[in-house]
Amino acid sequence: MEEKYNPEHIELYWQDAWNREKTFAVHENDGLKKYYLLEMFPYPSGRIHMGHVRNYTIGDVMARYLRMTGKNVLHPMGWDAFGMPAENAAISHKTHPKDWVENNIANMKSQLKRLGLSYDWDREVNTSVPSYYRWEQKFFIEMFKKGLAYRATSAVNWCPHCTTVLANEQVIDGKCWRCSSDVVIQEKEQWFLKITAYAEELLKDCDTLTGWPERVITMQKNWIGKSEGCEILFPLDGMDEQLRIFTTRPDTVYGITFMSIAPEHPLIGKMVTAEQRDAVRAFVDRIKKGGTKNREIEIGEKEGVFTGRYAISPFTGGKIPVFVANFVLMEYGTGAIMAVPAHDQRDFEFAKKYGLGIKVVIQPDGESLDPAAMQQAYEGTGRMVNSGEFTGTDSERGKKLVIEKVVREHKGISKINYKLRDWGISRQRYWGAPIPMVYCDTCGIQPVPEDRLPVELPMDVNITGEGESPLARHEKFVHTTCPVCHGSARRETDTMDTFMESSWYFEKYTSPAAKDSPFDQRALAYWMPVDQYIGGIEHAILHLLYARFITKVLRDLGYVQCSEPFLNLLTQGMVIKDGAKMSKSLGNIVDPENIIKQYGADTARLFILFAAPPEKDLEWSDKGVEGARRFLDRLWRLVYKYAGRVQGFSGGALPNEDEASLTIRRLTHKTIKRVTDDIKDRFHFNTCVSALMEMLNSLYEMDEKGVGETGLPAFREALDTVIILLNPFAPHITEQLNRELGNPPLTSAAWPAYNQAFIRNTSATIVVQVNGKLRGQVRVPEDSDERTVFEIASADEKIQSYVSGRPVKRLILVKNKLLNIVVGQ
RNA sequence: GCGAGGGUGGCGGAACUGGUAGACGCGCCAGACUUAGGAUCUGGUGGGCAACCGUAGGGGUUCAACUCCCCUCCCUCGCACCA
Numbered sequence A: 001m002e003e004k005y006n007p008e009h010i011e012l013y014w015q016d017a018w019n020r021e022k023t024f025a026v027h028e029n030d031g032l033k034k035y036y037l038l039e040m041f042p043y044p045s046g047r048i049h050m051g052h053v054r055n056y057t058i059g060d061v062m063a064r065y066l067r068m069t070g071k072n073v074l075h076p077m078g079w080d081a082f083g084m085p086a087e088n089a090a091i092s093h094k095t096h097p098k099d100w101v102e103n104n105i106a107n108m109k110s111q112l113k114r115l116g117l118s119y120d121w122d123r124e125v126n127t128s129v130p131s132y133y134r135w136e137q138k139f140f141i142e143m144f145k146k147g148l149a150y151r152a153t154s155a156v157n158w159c160p161h162c163t164t165v166l167a168n169e170q171v172i173d174g175k176c177w178r179c180s181s182d183v184v185i186q187e188k189e190q191w192f193l194k195i196t197a198y199a200e201e202l203l204k205d206c207d208t209l210t211g212w213p214e215r216v217i218t219m220q221k222n223w224i225g226k227s228e229g230c231e232i233l234f235p236l237d238g239m240d241e242q243l244r245i246f247t248t249r250p251d252t253v254y255g256i257t258f259m260s261i262a263p264e265h266p267l268i269g270k271m272v273t274a275e276q277r278d279a280v281r282a283f284v285d286r287i288k289k290g291g292t293k294n295r296e297i298e299i300g301e302k303e304g305v306f307t308g309r310y311a312i313s314p315f316t317g318g319k320i321p322v323f324v325a326n327f328v329l330m331e332y333g334t335g336a337i338m339a340v341p342a343h344d345q346r347d348f349e350f351a352k353k354y355g356l357g358i359k360v361v362i363q364p365d366g367e368s369l370d371p372a373a374m375q376q377a378y379e380g381t382g383r384m385v386n387s388g389e390f391t392g393t394d395s396e397r398g399k400k401l402v403i404e405k406v407v408r409e410h411k412g413i414s415k416i417n418y419k420l421r422d423w424g425i426s427r428q429r430y431w432g433a434p435i436p437m438v439y440c441d442t443c444g445i446q447p448v449p450e451d452r453l454p455v456e457l458p459m460d461v462n463i464t465g466e467g468e469s470p471l472a473r474h475e476k477f478v479h480t481t482c483p484v485c486h487g488s489a490r491r492e493t494d495t496m497d498t499f500m501e502s503s504w505y506f507e508k509y510t511s512p513a514a515k516d517s518p519f520d521q522r523a524l525a526y527w528m529p530v531d532q533y534i535g536g537i538e539h540a541i542l543h544l545l546y547a548r549f550i551t552k553v554l555r556d557l558g559y560v561q562c563s564e565p566f567l568n569l570l571t572q573g574m575v576i577k578d579g580a581k582m583s584k585s586l587g588n589i590v591d592p593e594n595i596i597k598q599y600g601a602d603t604a605r606l607f608i609l610f611a612a613p614p615e616k617d618l619e620w621s622d623k624g625v626e627g628a629r630r631f632l633d634r635l636w637r638l639v640y641k642y643a644g645r646v647q648g649f650s651g652g653a654l655p656n657e658d659e660a661s662l663t664i665r666r667l668t669h670k671t672i673k674r675v676t677d678d679i680k681d682r683f684h685f686n687t688c689v690s691a692l693m694e695m696l697n698s699l700y701e702m703d704e705k706g707v708g709e710t711g712l713p714a715f716r717e718a719l720d721t722v723i724i725l726l727n728p729f730a731p732h733i734t735e736q737l738n739r740e741l742g743n744p745p746l747t748s749a750a751w752p753a754y755n756q757a758f759i760r761n762t763s764a765t766i767v768v769q770v771n772g773k774l775r776g777q778v779r780v781p782e783d784s785d786e787r788t789v790f791e792i793a794s795a796d797e798k799i800q801s802y803v804s805g806r807p808v809k810r811l812i813l814v815k816n817k818l819l820n821i822v823v824g825q
Numbered sequence B: 001g002c003g004a005g006g007g008u009g010g011c012g013g014a015a016c017u018g019g020u021a022g023a024c025g026c027g028c029c030a031g032a033c034u035u036a037g038g039a040u041c042u043g044g045u046g047g048g049c050a051a052c053c054g055u056a057g058g059g060g061u062u063c064a065a066c067u068c069c070c071c072u073c074c075c076u077c078g079c080a081c082c083a
Helices: A007-021 A050-068 A084-093 A097-114 A130-145 A195-208 A214-224 A250-255 A274-297 A345-354 A395-408 A521-527 A542-556 A592-599 A601-611 A622-642 A659-680 A685-705 A709-726 A731-740 A786-794 A797-803
Strands: A034-039 A072-074 A149-159 A164-166 A184-193 A226-235 A242-247 A258-261 A304-312 A319-325 A336-339 A412-418 A437-440 A444-447 A479-481 A488-491 A530-536 A566-572 A575-577 A763-770 A773-781 A808-814 A818-823
Touching (some): A007 A601, A007 A731, A034 A050, A034 A521, A050 A530, A050 A566, A084 A097, A097 A592, A130 A149, A130 A444, A130 A542, A195 A226, A195 A412, A195 A542, A214 A542, A226 A250, A226 A304, A226 A395, A242 A250, A242 A258, A242 A336, A274 A319, A319 A345, A336 A345, A395 A412, A601 A622, A601 A731, A622 A685, A622 A709, A622 A731, A685 A709, A763 A786, A773 A797, A786 A797, A786 A808, A786 A818
Parallel strands (some): A034 A072, A530 A566, A763 A818
Antiparallel strands (some): A149 A164, A149 A184, A226 A242, A258 A336, A437 A488, A479 A488, A808 A818
C-alpha cells in the first residue's frame, strides 16, 4: 500500500476498471426491484461546469447507495444535442454543427467519466442523430393524424437576434430567454402541438405528484391557469353585432357600469362612432406601438378611450358604454370584459380615473359598502344586492344561478379558460429535427410516409445566421414528391423546438438499441416511470410541463403505460461564488477540471456534498475543498497505519469482547444508523459526511489511546464500515482502501446493516435541569426511572445547591436523556 | 399584490416527531514537532468579569420552544393587469 494518498493515480485506475468491465450496465430483471434514477441531461456546450458536477454527483451518490441496497438501478446519461449554440459556433468557428457537437460530447463525456459517475454508458443517447429523432418525427405524424399537431397562423414571439420564434414560456419579461434581446410580435404560420387538450389532465394530475417540491407544482398550476366562469353575449346598441365577454364573476353582472375591449379587438373598427374615431385610432396606434411586450412589462396606469358605442345589458336592459382599454389582453378569454368597478380592482381604478359609475351588488356579511366611500374594490363573497331576481342570494350560489339563466336564455355559455396556450414548435433554424411534412399544390399538407422516415437533416448546408433557415435554401432538401399524387412538392423547412427532444429522452433510455420501433415495450414497461429525477429549478415549467404532456400523448398512442413520467423530483440549488451565481461576466467561475487536477474527483464530490444540502444553494469555498481533501488524507493515513495489523481479521463474528471493543462497535453501529437514516429518504448528504468525519475523529482518539490486540477485530470492522459508508460519496479512494484491507469490491457490496444491540449503552448521561435551566449532568444506569435518576442527581453538589430547601413539585424524565426538576420558589 | 421557501457564531451549515442550541467543516487563537512550514498533530473558540444573555423582533402555549400559535420586520425565488 502506498504511504501517501495519490488521488489521480487511483481514480484513473478505478475509472478504467469500471469502463472496461461495464460495471454499471443494467438489464431488466423481474427478480429485482427496479429503480430509475435520472439527472437532467446536459446540452453539449463543450465543458462541464460546477452546476453539472453538483447535479450529477448528487445523482451518483443515490445511484451507488441504491445499488448497495439491492435495487436494479437504471442510471443513464446522454446529450440534448440539438439547438442554437451549435449553429452559432458553426458561424463563428466555421465548423459544422455536427462536428462541433460531437467534439463537445467526446470532451464532456471524458470529463464526466473523470468524476467517477456510475452511468450505464451503453444507453447513451444523442438527440441529434437520425436514429433518435426519427421516432420523434413518427410521434409528430401520429399526433398530426389525431389532430394533436396542426398548422395555424398566429402572432408569435419573434427574437430578432436569434431570428426564430419563441414559445410563450421562452419569453421572460418581454425578452428572449436565451439571448435577452427584446422580443417582437409577428404574424407567422407555424406548427402547434395541442397541449391545451391535456390542460385539465395536466392540472388534475399535479395532485398525484406528491414527490415533487410544492413550489414546482404551484408554478405548473399557475402556468396552466385554469379559471371557471362563463361567456356572455352583449348586444351592441344600433348594430347587428354582439360583444362576447368572459367572466369568472357572473354574480356581479348587475354591477356592470361599462365594458372594456382590447386594442386589438376585431370589432373596434365597426363599433367605433364617427365622433370617437380619431381618438380611438390615436389611442390604439399608441398602444400598439409599444408592442405587446411593453404592455406586459410596464404595468403602467390603466388607460382607455370611449368608443362612442353602448352595449345593452341582457339583465337590466340598460345601456353600457364600451371603452378600449390598455389592460385588456386579446390573447386571453375573448379580448373583451364586463367592468364591475365595485368588485374588481382594475375596473375600480379605471372607473375612478374616468369618473364612471360604481354600483355595489355584493354586500359582505356585517358590512355595508358605500360606492362613494370605497377606497378599493370589494372582491370577496357576500350577499347579492341590487341584482333583480337574484337579490338576497349568496354570491357563490349566485354564480351558478346566473350561468344557468344565461345558458337557458341562450345569452351565453358556461366556460373554462386556461392561460396555457398550444405549444408552437416551429423554429426557423437548421440544427434541429426536421418537421416531417410535405406541401403539395394539389393534395395540400401531407405527412411523410412512415417508411420514408427519418427525414434526415442534410449535412451540406451553408450556415450564415442570417435570413431564412439554411434548410429553406437547400434545393435538394426542399424539393420532394408528394406521397399522395407523386407530383412535385416542397418539404417543410422548419425544425422542431428542442424541448421536443427532451420531452421523451428518458423513455428512450429504457431501450436505446430498439431499431424497428421507438421502444422495446417490455423494457419501457419495466423501467418507467422515473423514480427520481434530479435537476435545476430553471426547468420547473418548460421542460417538466412538456415532458409530462408528451408522456401522456405517448400513453394515448399506446407506448407508455404510466401517466406521469417523474415520481419524485429533486431540484438542486445553484453553485454560488462570492454571493452570486457563477458566470463568465462576473468572472467567478471555478473550473471543475482544475479542482479535479489539484485535489481529485473524490475531494470535489465530497466537498460539494458536504457544503450544503442538495436543494439549497451552495457557496463555493476553496478552503472548504481543502478541508474535504484533509479528511480523505486522514482516512488514508489511518488505514495505512492499520492495514497490516488488521489483516487476518474478518469483519464478521467477533470474539469475546472487552470494553474497548464494545466502545468501538457502538461507534460503528451508531454511525451506520446515522448515515443510513440521513441518506435513505432525506438525501441529507451533508450530515452523512459529518457523521463519517466524527467517526474518523473518534477512531483517531482511540488510536491515540492505543488499540490493543483484542481491540483489533472491532477496529477492523470500524475501518471497513467507514469505507463502505463513504463509498457512494467518494467511490475511488474507498474502493482502493477496501482492496488494501483485502475485501471484495464495493461495487458489488451490500449496504451495511446496524445492530441495535450494539448501539445500546449500559449507562446513560443525563442532563439535569432545574426549572428548565441546565444545571448539570449525571451518569445513571441505562433506562433508569425518574426516582433513581432524581436520587443520583440529588447527590450532585451543584444540583443540590439549586434544589435543597425548596419543595420538589414535579419531575420530568426523558429516558436516557434529560431530567427536569421543577421546584417551588 | 399573490404563491412558495428562508432569517441560527466571523463563514458554510447541524439540531429528524418540542428535551444539553451551535454537530461537522472553514477561519481564528495557543501549543507540539520542526532549519522552516502554506504539511501534520494537540487544545481552545456564541456574547458577558459574573449572575446571566443568546436561534430577525415582539407576544403567547408548555416543566421545557430554533422547533407549536399570533403579530411585525427583512431576504430569496416564482407569478403578476388572465377578467
